[in-house]
Amino acid sequence: MIEAGIIGGAGYTAGELIRILLRHPEVNLNFVYSTSQPGKPVAQVHQDLLGETDLKFSGEINKEAAVVFLCLGHGNSKKFLAENQFSKDTKIVDLSTDFRMAADDHSFVYGLPEFNKEKISTADYIANPGCFATAISLAILPLAKKKLLKDEWHVNAVTGATGAGTSLSGTTHFTWRDNNFSAYKSFGHQHLNEIGQSLKMLQEDYSSAVNFIPNRGNFSRGIHATAYTSFSGSLEDVQKIYNEAYEDAAFTFVVEEDLHLKQVVNTNKCLLKLEKFGDKLLVTSIIDNLLKGASGQAVQNMNLMFGLDEKLGLDLKASYF
Amino acid sequence: MIEAGIIGGAGYTAGELIRILLRHPEVNLNFVYSTSQPGKPVAQVHQDLLGETDLKFSGEINKEAAVVFLCLGHGNSKKFLAENQFSKDTKIVDLSTDFRMAADDHSFVYGLPEFNKEKISTADYIANPGCFATAISLAILPLAKKKLLKDEWHVNAVTGATGAGTSLSGTTHFTWRDNNFSAYKSFGHQHLNEIGQSLKMLQEDYSSAVNFIPNRGNFSRGIHATAYTSFSGSLEDVQKIYNEAYEDAAFTFVVEEDLHLKQVVNTNKCLLKLEKFGDKLLVTSIIDNLLKGASGQAVQNMNLMFGLDEKLGLDLKASYF
Amino acid sequence: MIEAGIIGGAGYTAGELIRILLRHPEVNLNFVYSTSQPGKPVAQVHQDLLGETDLKFSGEINKEAAVVFLCLGHGNSKKFLAENQFSKDTKIVDLSTDFRMAADDHSFVYGLPEFNKEKISTADYIANPGCFATAISLAILPLAKKKLLKDEWHVNAVTGATGAGTSLSGTTHFTWRDNNFSAYKSFGHQHLNEIGQSLKMLQEDYSSAVNFIPNRGNFSRGIHATAYTSFSGSLEDVQKIYNEAYEDAAFTFVVEEDLHLKQVVNTNKCLLKLEKFGDKLLVTSIIDNLLKGASGQAVQNMNLMFGLDEKLGLDLKASYF
Amino acid sequence: MIEAGIIGGAGYTAGELIRILLRHPEVNLNFVYSTSQPGKPVAQVHQDLLGETDLKFSGEINKEAAVVFLCLGHGNSKKFLAENQFSKDTKIVDLSTDFRMAADDHSFVYGLPEFNKEKISTADYIANPGCFATAISLAILPLAKKKLLKDEWHVNAVTGATGAGTSLSGTTHFTWRDNNFSAYKSFGHQHLNEIGQSLKMLQEDYSSAVNFIPNRGNFSRGIHATAYTSFSGSLEDVQKIYNEAYEDAAFTFVVEEDLHLKQVVNTNKCLLKLEKFGDKLLVTSIIDNLLKGASGQAVQNMNLMFGLDEKLGLDLKASYF
Structure with missing residues (x-):
């Protein structure tokens, strides 16, 4: 059995x-x-666990754990690792933004299995992708992999309220959010950095913009993204490229059915649909922001790092309704 | 024109x-x-008013205002009036619980127009009823008025998240409340006091319990209440009693259609439906907690105090959907 | 008093x-x-009207009415008018798509008051704009009016379930729509026709595309739209243009506050916010799809046709929560 | 492996x-x-299964299946079994109401494992309990088991829209149900029959009423029920009785935390909380109507019938948000 630890236990991803x-x-x-x-019993904070576990939050860290997941606020993972040293055999999966951009001062591997499986398999440290970054990258990277991108991408995505974290704020107050909708951080969301890095890695000469408008939806879980760009090939061409890109993907599927968010809620899947309208290629992409967009993908990465079946523990029953 | 002031401007009722x-x-x-x-412009806090008004919050109180509405937290109205003296001609409508129970040290009249219209018309100070108290009182008082109550009432009601006030809390966080339901303050809600006072006033010998379970619903506005007691008369008897009780009511109607909460949301109405099942009389009652349950009723009381048509300014278009 | 009639009484807009x-x-x-x-009593179908009106649906049409609103399914207005002839003094406001495109065989005027007030004032027949068309046109037309459009627009908008009409369908079933999100009719929504017609009318040489992805949101009322295009001028330039365009608008306001849908729900307003990001101009636009996007605008048009204050009967209290 | 079949594949429980x-x-x-x-591929109807299974609906019934689940409309199970005969070794779990009341003409065992585990284990045919019946029975039967019931029960429960089945209806239309609440079938819900049967079986002399008001909530999944009766014993007495009753229960837990519906959504659990207020005992009970209230309990019964661990396949991750 793999001894696993979690640092920071109260949030959604934990x-x-x-x-x-x-x-x-x-x-x-x-x-x-x-x-x-x-x-304090874990089930008093995560109350769906009532009756399921007697586990208590711990004030001690087991520095010999085989794997540790960092569920800390952005900026705090770096700080935490500076102050706490784990055994050299301890693998680390960080869910914050701290190590997602490659840099000389760290050796974290970007944990997007669909495009980085080999490196993840031999990595000790994983920077787990952001939720929007996951949904959007899976929508747009197959063309970059083939060096076929040219023009700008136009991306619009909506996330559930869990995307904003557990802390209370005006825009997560029920009376505000209920039956409401709003855009935020237009053209400036922080996940654009990691998306740009992945694009560059796959197609170095691509320098057009990814225009991205994120939105707050009045639901709790999930991300629905639409992304389009101009593309001269046929729909069949595109389908071939995407199917090839995701041939071995454990959780990412290109489908022909119309997509709606609840197809993936409470699962680790990403569903993609491809359409062509004139010279525009439209890709729709849906994920659960807390699973494929965070904790599910973190466990997927853990599975790969430990040589396990990528899907182990992640064949989750969708809630669907 | 009646010069009106509001004390405490940021909350829902204000x-x-x-x-x-x-x-x-x-x-x-x-x-x-x-x-x-x-x-600060009022429209920056109550943002549906953008484009409608240039009114700003004031740091000064006009103590000569013809009417003042107190929208302060429970306990703070009493304190505020101890520290601030208005002109002797200033009428006051208090929306807190502070003066709802009759007492020797104040002369506030309980502002439930359906049962207290005459006193309200000549009052200077009004204690505006609580939201649950309004919905439940309108459901059960007609029988008390006829001295026909005997057994216990069994009341279950659900309120929207605006019932909990604007301050952020665990149970008003969107991710908690969305698609959720919970009971709270069972058998001990503070509004039972004012309901009990009204019952006693109308039928002094009634001493059975009003068993009341309040619930938190996953919607923003409205109260839906069901109340039943044993009653030996026929449905026709009851309908006669209720119709008589509400013959002159401006906003309270006994209807035969099935009730659902959105029939009254964003209106000042209370709709009641009467049914008999064996020896049980079931009364369903719906109101908008912020209007008939608070600010709408406050204006209704103001209209009465100033000799205006009770409905003036309150013929509101329902949102319905 | 203006004697008004409604043809087709059961739907949302009616x-x-x-x-x-x-x-x-x-x-x-x-x-x-x-x-x-x-x-049948109208209040049995539109049940928020219980206690408010005794009006009954009529099987007869008063062909001498001063104004008639057609609330018929798309395609049925044309058919209805072919079969029913009104007095020559009867003004008609059609809420369907049937007469929105100018054509030789009809004399309906496109009823977007912000850009067509003069013609509306003297018109007998009004084609009331579509809901998406209203939200989007108000976002993009001011630049066309100044002949300043050049590149493509990228528009993403989300509508509430009332946008789909009262008939039951898979995507309006509560268990499907609740906490869900989906795109539909991408790049092919029928309202693009009327938007294109307005663009052409204002800036004849503009021939770039309006790329539009409509979405189904899990709320009942309202449209939230974001639209961006490249624009070389400064934010101040744009603000001046928009403020000028809407200087005399009764319900359309350019504001600096962040927008969220509920600011306009249950009102006849359109709120617009302008932002610049690099060379991109982003316009956010929000309306209530049933009011400014349908019945409210229809009454606004009626007011103009009859020489009344444009806002008469339309100063509606927002529900906001 | 147990070869299992499902009759009627399109509904929620299927x-x-x-x-x-x-x-x-x-x-x-x-x-x-x-x-x-x-x-037709199953994943085209139950679309969360896209990418997970190639299973297709079948027009043929395998009459040698080891177990068959009937997911037919109420009344149709009886008819179906009259027209279709399975192998004598085929076990049947019926999810309709058809066989829940014991009768001479059938040998179905009522499948409430907490009170009927032994009989279920040796049964061939199971009548799976109704959703409300499950939530309420688990709340009130422990006292009947001890022959301690005396007075009436007062029960109020709210169910999600999936409780009404997949067919479209006025009360499951999104624009109606969204942010709405309503009572229905007060004092006359069909599940009172099976609840009464269970009460009689455990405490033959109990003849007081179970007063039950069901409600439609504006959420998709789950049942939240409160039930109270007069009870002279202490809270400790009651806790002892309930803890004993559910000592061996696989999914039913008596907890001290405040309950809210989402603690059990997308799980097979029932959580119960006990409180005393004066002489009233209040029991709050929550389940997922589609799992513990239908399909989850059906599989729990199957596990028992086949001598498997009761929890096999049912340790589901809650969606929680």
Whole structure:
């Protein structure tokens, strides 16, 4: 059994990790570290676990754990690792933005299995992709892989309220968000950096913009993204390219059915649909922001790092309704 | 024109008052007093007013206003009036619980027009009823008025998230409340006091319990209540009693159609439906918690105090969908 | 009083018209024609009206009415008018798509008051704009009016479920739509025709595409649209152009606050926000699809046709929450 | 492997069964019978399964299947079994109401494992309980088991829209149900029969009423029920009785935390909370109507019938948000 630990236990992504890891056949959830509430039963914070586990938050870190997931606020992972040293055999999956951009001062591998499986398999440290970055990258990277991108991408995506984290704020107040809709961080969302990095890696000469308008939807889970660019090839050409790109993907599927968000909610899947309208290629992409967009993908990366079946512990029943 | 002021301008009930009073043909909204944001445009807080008004929050109170509405937290109205003295001609409508229970040290009249219209018409100070209290009282008082109550009432009601006020809390976080449901304060809600006082006033010998389970619904506005008790008379008897009780009511109607909450959302109405099942009388009652349950009823009381048509400024278009 | 009639009384837009016209100070709602349920009380179909009106659906049409609103399915207005002839003094507002495109065989004027007020004022027949068309046109036409458009527009908009009409369908089933999101009719929505016609009218040489992806949101009312194009001028330039364009607009306002849909729900307003990001101009536009996007605008057009204050009967209290 | 079949494949309960059985380690989903769409991929109807299975609806029934689940409309199971005969070794779990009331003309065992585990284990035919019946029975039967019931129960429960089935209707239209609430079938819900039967079986002399008001909530999944009766014992007494009753229960837990519906959504659990207020005992009970209230419990019954671990295939990750 793989002894796993979680650093930072109260947030949404930690909760999802706990739910998954408690059921993972090859993992023992060794500890969930929390500075604020050590000793408190995990099921009192993540209350769907009532009756399922007696696990308590721990004030101690097991530095010999086989794998550790960092569920800390953006900026805090770097700080945490500077202050805490794990065994050299401990693998780390960081869910923050801290190590997603390649840099000389760290050796984290960007954990998007569909385009980086080999490196992930031998990595010790994984920077888990952002939720919007996952949905959008899976929509646009196959063409970059073939060096076929030319013009700008126009991307519009909507995320559920869990995307904003557990802390209370005006835009996550129920009376505000209920039956509401709004755009935010237009043309400036932080995930554009990692998307740009992946594009560059696959098609170095591509220098057009990815125009991205994120939106706040009045639902809790999920990301629905549409992305279009001009593309001269036929729909069949594109389908071939995408099907090839995702031939071995464990959770990403190109389908012909119309997409709607709830097809993937509470699963680790990404569904993609391709359409052509005149010279425009439209790609629709849907994921669960907390699973494929965070904790599910983190476990997928863990599976790859430990040589396990990529899908282990991740064959989740969708809630669908 | 009646010069009106509002004390405490940022909350839900203040917002609704502002919306109503700005459109009221006989009222000039003289000031909205706010200690926290004087000088700030009201439309920046209540943003549906963008483009409609240049009104700013005021740091000053006009103590000569013809009417003042207190939209302060429970407990703060009493304190505020101890520290601030209005002109002897200033009428006051308090939306808090502070003066709802009759007492020797104040002369506030309980502002439930359906049962207290005469006293309201000549009152200077009105204690505006609570939202649950309004929905439930209108459901159960007609029988008390006829001294026909005997056994316990069994009441279950659900309120929208605006019932909990604007401050952020765990149970008003979107991700918690969305698609959720929960009971709270069972058998102990504070509105039982005012309901009990009204019952006693109408039928002094009634001493059975009003069993009340309030619930949090995953919607923003409205209260849906069902109340039943044993009653030996026929449905026709009951209909006669209720129709008589509400013969002159401006906003309360006994209907035969099935009720659902959205029939009254964004209106000042209360709809009631009567049914008999064996010896049980079931009364269903629906209101908008912020209008008939708060600010709408406050303006209704103001209309009565000033000898205006009770419905003036309150013939609101329902949103319905 | 203006004697008004409605043809087709059961749908959403008819319901909103009834709600507005019953409260309009210069209108008497003369009849609501329904072939399917003549004699039935209107309040049994539009149940927020319980207690408010005794009006019944009529099986007869008053052909001498001063104004008639056609709330028929697309394609049926043309058919209806071929079969029914009104008095030559009867003004007609058609809410369907049937007469929105100018053509030799009809004399309907396109009823977008912000750009067509003069013609509307003297028109007898109005083609009321589509909901998406209204939201998008108000976002993009000011630049066309100045002949300043050059490149493509990229538009993404989301509509509430009332946009799909009252008939039951898979995508309006609650269990499907709740907490869901989906795109539809990408690049091919029928409202692109009327938008294109308006663009051409204002800037004849503009021939770039309006790329439009409509989406189904999990809320009932409202449209939120974002539209961007490349524009070399400064933000100040744009603000000047838009403020000028809407200087006399009764319901359309350019604001600096962040927009969110509920600012306009249950009102006849359109709010616009302008932003520049590099060479991109982003315009966000929000309306209530049933009011400014349908019945509210229809009454606004009626007011103009009859020489009334454009806002009469349309100063509606937002529901906001 | 147990060869399993499903009769009637398009509804909510069939969908949930398919989701569960496809992941069940001891089951092979042999066929899903559908008269209306034989040959159609199951994932085109239950679209969360896209990318997961190539299973197609079948026009043929395998009458040698080890277990068959009937997901037919109420009344149709009896008819179906009259027209179709299975092998004598085929076990049957019926999800309709048809066989829930014991009768001389059938040998179906009522499948509420918490109170009937032994009989279920040796049964060939199971009548799977109704959703409301499950939530309410688990709340009230422990006292009946101890013959301690005396007075009436007062029960109020709210169900999600999936409780109404997949067919479109006025009350499942999104624009109606969104942000709405309504009671229905007050004092007359059909599940009172099976609840009464269970009460009688456990405490023959109990003859007081179970007063039950069901409600339609504006969410998709789940049942939240509150039930109270007078009870003279202490809270500790009650806790002891309930803890004893559910000592061996696989999915039913008595907890001290406040309950809210999403604690159990997308799980097979029932959570119960006990409170005393004066002489009233209040029991709150929550389940997922499609899992513990239908398909999950059906598989739980199957597990028991086949001598498997009761929880096999049912350790589902909650969606929670």
